[in-house]
Amino acid sequence: MDQKEQGKSNFESFDCDQFTDFAAKAMGFNIKAEYRQGVIDNVEIAKLMAIKVFSAPSDANCSDIAPTFSPEAGDH
Amino acid sequence: MSKSASDQVNQPWAGIRDHVEKVENGSFAVEEVVESVFEKIERLDGSINAFTSVLHERARIRARFLDKSRSNEDPLPLLGVPFGVKNLFDVQNQVTLAGSKINKTNVAAVEDALLIKRLEKRGAILVGALNMGEYAYDFTGENVHYGNCRNPWDPTRMAGGSSSGSAAAVAAGMVPVALGSDTNGSIRVPASLCGIFGLKPTYGRLPRSGTYPFCDSLDHVGPLAQSCNDLAVVYDCLQGYDKADHACVSRDVELVADAATATDKSLRIGILEGYFANPQFPEANKAVSDVAEALVNDGFSVERCNLQFAEAGRSAAFLITNVEGAALHHTRLHSRPEDFDPDTRDRFIAGSLLPASWYVKAQEVRKLFAEEAATLLQSFDVLIAPSTPIRAPKIGQKTMLIDHQEVNVRANLGYFTQPISCIGLPSLSIPILSRDALPLGVQVVAAPWSERHCFEIGFRLQSLGLAGAKQI
Numbered sequence: 001m002d003q004k005e006q007g008k009s010n011f012e013s014f015d016c017d018q019f020t021d022f023a024a025k026a027m028g029f030n031i032k033a034e035y036r037q038g039v040i041d042n043v044e045i046a047k048l049m050a051i052k053v054f055s056a057p058s059d060a061n062c063s064d065i066a067p068t069f070s071p072e073a074g075d076h
Numbered sequence: 077m078s079k080s081a082s083d084q085v086n087q088p089w090a091g092i093r094d095h096v097e098k099v100e101n102g103s104f105a106v107e108e109v110v111e112s113v114f115e116k117i118e119r120l121d122g123s124i125n126a127f128t129s130v131l132h133e134r135a136r137i138r139a140r141f142l143d144k145s146r147s148n149e150d151p152l153p154l155l156g157v158p159f160g161v162k163n164l165f166d167v168q169n170q171v172t173l174a175g176s177k178i179n180k181t182n183v184a185a186v187e188d189a190l191l192i193k194r195l196e197k198r199g200a201i202l203v204g205a206l207n208m209g210e211y212a213y214d215f216t217g218e219n220v221h222y223g224n225c226r227n228p229w230d231p232t233r234m235a236g237g238s239s240s241g242s243a244a245a246v247a248a249g250m251v252p253v254a255l256g257s258d259t260n261g262s263i264r265v266p267a268s269l270c271g272i273f274g275l276k277p278t279y280g281r282l283p284r285s286g287t288y289p290f291c292d293s294l295d296h297v298g299p300l301a302q303s304c305n306d307l308a309v310v311y312d313c314l315q316g317y318d319k320a321d322h323a324c325v326s327r328d329v330e331l332v333a334d335a336a337t338a339t340d341k342s343l344r345i346g347i348l349e350g351y352f353a354n355p356q357f358p359e360a361n362k363a364v365s366d367v368a369e370a371l372v373n374d375g376f377s378v379e380r381c382n383l384q385f386a387e388a389g390r391s392a393a394f395l396i397t398n399v400e401g402a403a404l405h406h407t408r409l410h411s412r413p414e415d416f417d418p419d420t421r422d423r424f425i426a427g428s429l430l431p432a433s434w435y436v437k438a439q440e441v442r443k444l445f446a447e448e449a450a451t452l453l454q455s456f457d458v459l460i461a462p463s464t465p466i467r468a469p470k471i472g473q474k475t476m477l478i479d480h481q482e483v484n485v486r487a488n489l490g491y492f493t494q495p496i497s498c499i500g501l502p503s504l505s506i507p508i509l510s511r512d513a514l515p516l517g518v519q520v521v522a523a524p525w526s527e528r529h530c531f532e533i534g535f536r537l538q539s540l541g542l543a544g545a546k547q548i
Contacts, residue, residue, distance in 0.1 A: 019429070020426075020429060023429035024425070024429060027428060027429060028410065029409070029410065029425060029428065029429075031425065032413075035413075035418060035421065035422055038418065038419075038421075038422030039422045039425045039426050039429075040426075041422070041484075042398075042422050042423045042425075042426030042427075043426045043429065043430070045394075045426075045484065045487060046394070046395060046398055046426055046427070046430055046434070048391075049391035049392075049394045049395050050391070050395060050430075050434045050437070050438075052387055052388050052390075052391035053388055053391045053392050053395060053434065053437050053438050053441050054437055055388065056385060056388040056440075056441045056444060057444070058437070058440050058441075058444070
């Protein structure tokens with residue numbers, strides 16, 4: 001399985017409804033019934049974004065992230 | 077105001093340089109300019125809703141001061157130029173709303189944001205604060221607390237956001253220039269939908285001091301204007317380091333206004349394909365191909381190119397924004413969830429819950445994408461891409477089609493802008509003229525700190541008659 005497929009398959013078991021209810025409770029959010037679905041819909045969108053992000057290649061032994069972006073001067 | 081002065085002041089806007097010349101030679105007083113602006117706002121803003129406050133007293137005092145103190149020996153480049161600011165900029169003695177109901181009970185700002193000070197030091201006059209999407213988390217211009225900002229071209233349509241009032245006020249001619257902020261496209265999206273010029277400079281170029289934050293590692297501020305010339309003059313006045321913004325980089329001011337007369341055709345131009353040429357957005361693709369054709373005919377070297385990690389980069393920006401923005405509002409989301417715009421609240425709460433590994437991976441991808449873009453920008457001086465996938469949607473429209481799937485409009489109007497701000501590149505949104513259709517913009521993107529290249533192409537397209545803001 002290539003990295004892209006692996007990225008997708010890791011999300012197959014990610015259930016947005018269950019995750020939202022569990023994480024909201026753990027984080028102390030009292031999500032009311034009238035907007036619970038709105039939050040779940042947004043977790044679903046974030047999941048789709050995460051699938052794309054995890055499909056990009058990465059070095060499994062590198063933790064060099066860019067926590068704050070700092071632009072470099074171009075050679076112009 | 078006398079009839080003749082009123083007639084002069086109310087002529088169609090001919091640009092900052094013309095305006096300043098007329099004020100300097102006494103054709104009209106700054107006080108008359110200010111009264112003319114107030115009259116326009118009174119007449120037009122009822123149907124557009126671009127302003128959340130009009131600063132009558134402050135602007136009149138400032139105008140009187142400028143009329144008394146102006147000196148021909150030391151001319152000010154923005155003398156008597158009225159402007160507005162998105163209401164996330166601090167304005168002395170005003171509450172910084174940031175489009176929210178929650179901030180309304182905050183104490184008033186004790187001083188102006190630095191960029192307001194810089195413009196007023198050059199002779200400009202702040203006339204009001206402008207509507208925006210709540211906490212800048214919006215591409216539509218809709219706001220449940222202060223009313224939707226409407227597109228001056230068709231008030232049943234979105235102005236775009238989140239700098240909705242900034243773009244709409246400029247497009248309607250209520251002010252010639254305005255300031256906005258752009259985290260994922262919030263200057264370029266409304267500039268595109270309202271048919272004006274908007275600049276998101278390099279991340280770290282303009283200080284954000286005195287503005288309400290959204291997502292620190294992605295927040296930019298910048299100007300919007302009716303012409304490339306006005307945008308350049310204002311941008312030049314805004315530049316300069318400020319240590320109060322940790323992201324601001326100490327660099328020399330790099331002026332761009334003189335790029336209007338540049339005749340150099342050696343710029344290497346790349347037309348972005350792949351992600352940026354999605355066949356589901358034919359009008360956006362047509363705007364880009366019109367630009368490419370005009371530049372080829374004008375003698376520029378134009379080639380097709382690709383950023384293969386653009387979609388991943390856009391997704392990374394989405395997750396980073398969601399998580400960082402939610403972290404900023406964590407306490408308020410717990411204590412006052414009902415006081416948020418429901419659409420904003422639901423997005424922020426979702427962002428509060430996301431796994432940390434998604435955020436870390438998004439940052440890795442951001443770095444990967446930045447490296448890819450840096451490599452491509454060794455072969456090209458500017459890259460061309462659409463600003464928005466579609467023209468202004470109807471207010472209230474919830475979904476649009478991408479890759480044959482119905483997706484949320486609020487999240488996806490920034491489809492083309494989001495990858496670019498993710499990696500901090502300067503991007504100028506240029507309105508492409510079309511006879512009968514609503515406006516649509518094209519982005520000119522360059523390497524970090526190369527805003528001048530964006531302006532060179534902007535000026536060229538404007539002089540070729542392909543780009544420009546139509547008078548409504």
